[in-house]
Amino acid sequence: MTRPDTPPSARLRPETPPSVHPHPDTLAVHPPHVEVTGSRPLGVPLHQGHVFAFDSADALAEGFTSPDAFLYARLGNPTVRTLEDAVARLEGGASGLSFASGMGAVNAVLLSLLGSGAHVVAQTCLYGGTYAVLTDLAARWGVHVTYVSGTDPEEVRAALRPETRLLYLETIANPTTRVSDLPALAAVAAEAGVPVAVDNTFASPLLCRPLDHGADVVIHSATKYLAGHADVLGGVAVFKDRELYGRVRRHAVEQGASTDPFAAWLTLRGLQTLSLRVERQCANAAGLAARLAAHPAVAAARHPSLASHPDREVAARLLPAGGGGVVSIDLAGGRDAGRTFVEAVRLASLSVSLGDVKTLVMHPASTSHHQLDAAALAAAGIGAGTVRISVGIEHVEDLWTDLEQALDQVLKKAA
Numbered sequence: 533m534t535r536p537d538t539p540p541s542a543r544l545r546p547e548t549p550p551s552v553h554p555h556p557d558t559l560a561v562h563p564p565h566v567e568v569t570g571s572r573p574l575g576v577p578l579h580q581g582h583v584f585a586f587d588s589a590d591a592l593a594e595g596f597t598s599p600d601a602f603l604y605a606r607l608g609n610p611t612v613r614t615l616e617d618a619v620a621r622l623e624g625g626a627s628g629l630s631f632a633s634g635m636g637a638v639n640a641v642l643l644s645l646l647g648s649g650a651h652v653v654a655q656t657c658l659y660g661g662t663y664a665v666l667t668d669l670a671a672r673w674g675v676h677v678t679y680v681s682g683t684d685p686e687e688v689r690a691a692l693r694p695e696t697r698l699l700y701l702e703t704i705a706n707p708t709t710r711v712s713d714l715p716a717l718a719a720v721a722a723e724a725g726v727p728v729a730v731d732n733t734f735a736s737p738l739l740c741r742p743l744d745h746g747a748d749v750v751i752h753s754a755t756k757y758l759a760g761h762a763d764v765l766g767g768v769a770v771f772k773d774r775e776l777y778g779r780v781r782r783h784a785v786e787q788g789a790s791t792d793p794f795a796a797w798l799t800l801r802g803l804q805t806l807s808l809r810v811e812r813q814c815a816n817a818a819g820l821a822a823r824l825a826a827h828p829a830v831a832a833a834r835h836p837s838l839a840s841h842p843d844r845e846v847a848a849r850l851l852p853a854g855g856g857g858v859v860s861i862d863l864a865g866g867r868d869a870g871r872t873f874v875e876a877v878r879l880a881s882l883s884v885s886l887g888d889v890k891t892l893v894m895h896p897a898s899t900s901h902h903q904l905d906a907a908a909l910a911a912a913g914i915g916a917g918t919v920r921i922s923v924g925i926e927h928v929e930d931l932w933t934d935l936e937q938a939l940d941q942v943l944k945k946a947a
């Protein structure tokens with residue numbers, strides 16, 4: 533019903549039952565539905581509702597078989613779809629799927645593509661949660677995993693078997709900042725018909741688009757750079773083609789790690805400033821890495837922008853716009869120095885996670901990688917004195933002042 537006294541931009545559609553004078557009890561349950569016509573919201577509308585009503589029984593029946601219909605939010609929601617389409621476009625993929633967390637996306641991809649007895653080739657330096665899922669799949673479902681360095685195509689070729697179902701890589705490894713030679717590794721997998729999944733969380737689609745380099749699926753913890761403000765968990769997977777998307781979507785709907793629409797809305801809000809944040813984070817990280825490398829408390833600094841980086845040539849090809857916002861340093865004083873440093877920072881925060889607008893520091897050997905013994909730490913490229921710095925968007929001079937005073941405290945304590 534269009535009321536003559538409402539502006540043309542706010543029409544009310546009759547949601548109320550067709551009685552002439554509905555009881556207030558009924559009116560309370562059926563608020564009017566405001567339809568926007570003649571203008572459109574500039575921000576992304578938040579469709580928080582999880583059930584959708586239909587006018588035709590046939591349309592609802594069709595909805596059950598079409599991935600594009602909206603009937604129940606575990607299967608699809610317009611705000612969540614906006615996020616899926618936005619990230620799919622950024623990554624240059626056919627379709628995207630959004631999840632309640634990055635681990636939701638990792639699980640959906642692994643569980644959809646692997647069955648019992650399947651074989652996976654994965655890089656050694658994996659995100660801890662992903663490593664845990666692969667270990668669990670190996671123990672309980674007989675999935676076989678071969679770990680490779682992620683830098684040598686011949687190593688991947690030697691690891692492939694007839695039952696290999698997936699090559700799993702990360703664009704920039706945590707916390708070593710090693711950069712995978714995606715085109716070279718993906719080419720080996722393609723020859724064998726093995727799909728390639730790449731966790732692109734550390735790079736963001738603005739620095740690298742793995743689908744352009746031969747990947748079939750790209751995974752993000754949207755919690756990190758995509759959202760960027762430490763206020764929402766999320767994950768997104770983007771697929772090169774609709775067939776793979778369909779396979780993972782069927783599983784995802786069953787898995788039920790769907791994104792809450794408000795979380796998708798917050799992620800979309802963060803996404804709008806991704807380019808500004810990533811540009812500043814890359815510049816800050818490169819500037820700080822060079823200064824950190826020269827400080828006497830630091831034995832080694834790692835960032836793809838440094839001339840000393842082992843994958844500098846690969847980084848120049850794959851990450852031409854910047855080496856990302858994560859820097860890691862090895863403190864000469866080992867474990868004690870690492871712990872002193874992370875407690876000494878004042879502007880930066882001692883926190884897990886990364887990709888935030890705020891600068892975060894952590895000491896992997898005593899936290900995220902505490903289960904690893906010295907040999908396993910060394911294999912993952914992590915030293916007792918390694919500190920990971922996720923560089924934020926603060927002014928670089930303020931950041932340097934903070935990091936330098938923390939390093940000076942490390943030296944003072946060791947003296």
Ligand SMILES: *Cc1c(COP(=O)(O)O)cnc(C)c1O
Pocket residue numbers: 633634635636638659661702706731733734752753754755756765766767
């Ligand atoms: C954080 C992270 C994940 C997991 O994401 P959550 O949103 O925490 O579930 C996966 N991969 C990488 C590289 C990450 O940094």
